[in-house]
Amino acid sequence: MARSTLLEVMGRHVQANHDTALQCWDGQNKEYIPVSYSLLSQRAFYFGERLVNTTKADQIQGQVIMIACHSPYATLVAFYGAISVGAIPMIFPMPLSLGSHEALTERIKHWGFAFGTPAMLVLEEGLNEKFHSEIPQDIEVIRLSDDPAASTETRSKSANDHQPKSDDIAFFQTTSSSTGDHKAVSISHSNIISNITGIRLAVDMADDERMASWLPLFHDMGLVGAVLFSFCNNYSLFITTPTQFVKRPSLWLKTMHEQQCTIATAPNFGFDYCSRLISEKDRDAMDLSHVKHLFIGAEPIRVSTIQSFLNKFSSCGIDAQVIRPAYGLAESTIITSISSHKKPSDFICVEADSIAIGESIRIVDTLAFSDADLSRYDPSKSVAVCTAGKAIDDMRIDIVDEDGNKIDAPGITGEIAIQGGSVAMGYVWGGEQLVEEFPDQYVRTGDIGVIHNDELYILERIKNIVIRNGENYLVSALEEQLAELLGISHEHIAVFESDIHDPSSDIVVLVERHAPIDEDQINQLLVAMPKEAFPINQILLSRAREIPRTTSGKKRHFYCRKLYQSGDMKFQQAIEVSPQRIMQAQALVNES
Amino acid sequence: MSNQSSVGDRLIQLIADNTKLSADDVSLDLNLENSGLDSFARIELILVIEEAFDIEMSDSESANIATVADIVNLIESKVS
The missing domain is CATH 2.30.38.10 (Luciferase; Domain 3)
Known part of the structure; x- marks a missing residue:
């Protein structure tokens, strides 16, 4: 598999009549719907033909295809369809993950015109029409159904006979889900195969593992760590969406129980969420003793989270031997x-x-x-x-x-x-x-x-991101937005988490060289604060040069954290930021 | 109209009871995307609404919600 491509892997499954690529959760009927490799491949090739016929570019090869779909099925049809004709897929978070429709529109406007040729956009059918009208006309939009049974149109091979090489770009991975961060990482077919091979070898997986995942496909952990990992190894994959998981976290573990899944992957908050919200009644109905690997990563791993999870689910047969903490980042494909x-x-x-x-x-x-x-x-x-x-x-x-x-x-x-x-x-x-x-x-x-x-x-x-509930917020973007609001340079603002090992710890903003402000000014500030700044819990105004810096003047955010934790941070005023406080501020501003 | 209004009143109280927002802060025009509730809190709220009104919202329907009035309309369409 060393020099393979994703298309070759898919082709081998089809030729060998391997049955099911994935089983997608149907929230309405409360069942998993099987999608075969053959169906996925044929729909993807057909979608590739639609891309070829729709593009206004001289050639489809190298054109970026922005994918904004909720369902894993639609996302994967668009993803493989783009690869099949030499285009470059780029999966976007949806409005609920980004915080708003505006944030998705902003992202589409940026990436849509970031390259020589405008990117095309794949939208899932049923997405807000109001939103559709805000997409610039120069961006070609293709609609795609989330229902595998909605269409019968297929193709058996690439629409332009494209044959990717292992060192070619497979897709662009965006590196932040929640801010105006306009950075992505280019991942090759060979990167994916190398990483997946390394993961499997590291923990000596068998040939017949079964996976359960709720992770979003815009995230490398969901796309590479779950979907492409199971495809490349021909494992059974049972997949639902983050929305379904947040609504009913028991679905994830019940799937492992009912479908005899042996592998699952989640960030720290997923394990924490299960420990807190799955009822004892649901837990007591589950046998998870067949689970071999529970990978945990993507955000700081909290020891107490793992201990709580083990305490709660040890009676189902989960023991510490199956917990697999991992370290990874988009720059290393995943792990x-x-x-x-x-x-x-x-x-x-x-x-x-x-x-x-x-x-x-x-x-x-x-x-x-x-x-x-x-x-x-x-x-x-x-x-x-x-x-x-x-x-x-x-x-x-x-x-x-x-x-x-x-x-x-x-x-x-x-x-x-x-x-x-x-x-x-x-x-x-x-x-x-x-x-x-x-x-x-x-x-x-x-x-x-x-x-x-x-x-x-x-x-x-030391890299400048803060993470909440699995979402990354780029510190520099938050600092620039706050700088604009406060009318000072972003050089005098530092945003940091008060404890990176505690996912519920405060996110703090230190603003230096800023005099205290009165109640009216605080209200104005809170009302004007952009949605992207909502993860902030506290703003500290300080007089002197309080932000620690390197000799070359760069801010050292992790030393801010040390100062804050030790109580040595000097400030003149602390302003609480919370949804409730913002609503109060809004009411007071409206009254005045 | 009266039915819609009673759904709206019930919904506003439900939002106030299950989020950090007070009933005075919530109106039919309130855009939940600008309310200070993060995506996590909004999904949890959707679950509370589903259970209270005995309905199921798909991921697409959940994602299309912007205002409280949008939820009222969605509930009306599902229970009628």
Whole structure:
């Protein structure tokens, strides 16, 4: 499979008469609908023909196809249809994930005109007509049904006989779901095959695994980690949507129970959500003892989340041996490292003040999930950090200092740098240069970690994103929006999470060189705050140069967090930001 | 009309009871996309509404909701 492409993998399944590609959850009838490789392939080839016939470009090859669909089926028909004719699919989050229809429109307007040829847009039928009218006329729109039975039109081969090569672009992965971040990563067919092969080898999977997923396909964890992973390995895949999962998290685990699924993947909040919201009655009806691998990643992994999950579902047969913490990012297609299947994953408690680049980490304890009592540790002085395991096959992890020099000694904290076959082709910004390549397939990740006992531990984050409920918010975008509102330079604003290991911790804005403001000004500010800023919980106004910086003047967001946590951050005024407070502000502004 | 109004009143109270918004903050014109509720809270709200009115909203229908009035219209179309 090493030099294959996604189309060749699909073609082999069709030729071999492999039966079901995926089973899609039908929320109305409460059942899974099977979609065969043959049907998916024929519908995709037919959709490719529609793209060829619709494009106004000289050629379809290289044209970007923006996909905005709820259903996994429609998304995959458009995705494979684009690949089948040499176009480049790019899957967008839908309005409920982005926060609003406006945010999707903004994204379409940006990427639609980011390249030499306007991109085309695939919209699922039934999407708000009001929204459709806001799409610029220069962008060709193709409608696609979410119902596999809605159409009988098929094709058995590519509409233009396109044959992708393994090093060709397979798709563009957007790297942020919730802000005006206009950055994507270009992923090749070979990246996908390399990463999927590495994941399977790392945990020694069998030939007949079965997967359950609710992850969105605009996210690499849902597209590569679930769908393409199961396709490439010919595993059975039972798929629903994030909306269905949030409504009824028990559906995910019930599917594992009823369909005998052995593998599932989710970010930290998915496990947390199940622990909190699945009833004991539902839990007691499930047997999950056949589950072999529960991958957890994509956002900081919280030890207490894993412990709560194990406490709640151990009676169903889930034990610590199947929990597989992993580290990954879009720049490495999805997974960089995974914890071993040969022993239960562990975590370390480290002294919080020893987390600094170039410093030796002070480890208080190395513990197993099953027998650790976190209450023994003072959370203000120590941090519990989960293992992220070892690099998968064909990937290498280095720890580097702030200048990028490799730190060879184990136990020294530094930035994580990665290199290997899973490292993506490069960034996509739009403009004349389609892909800004990663030289030597090497990337500095912006995450801070340490190697301990040959395993990677993620300690901190210096890349500027904040994560809530699985959604990434680009700090620079939030800072620029706030700067505009406050009428000051974004250089004097720092947005940071108060604790990256706690998904419910506050998101704080530190504004330096800003005098205190009165109640009327606070209300005006809250009312004017853009929707994208809603994850913010607190705004701190400070007098002096309070934002820590590097010698070259760059903001050090993770040192902001340290100052905040230690109580050493100096500010003159704290402003609470919450939906309730914003509504109050709105009412007061309206009255006046 | 009176039926729609009673659905609206019930819905407004339901939103107030299940979100951080107060009943005074919620009107038929309120755009939920601008209400300060994140996507997670909005999906949870949709579930509460489905259970209260014994209806099922598809992902597309859920995504098409902007205002409280949109929900009232959707409920009306499903229960009539």
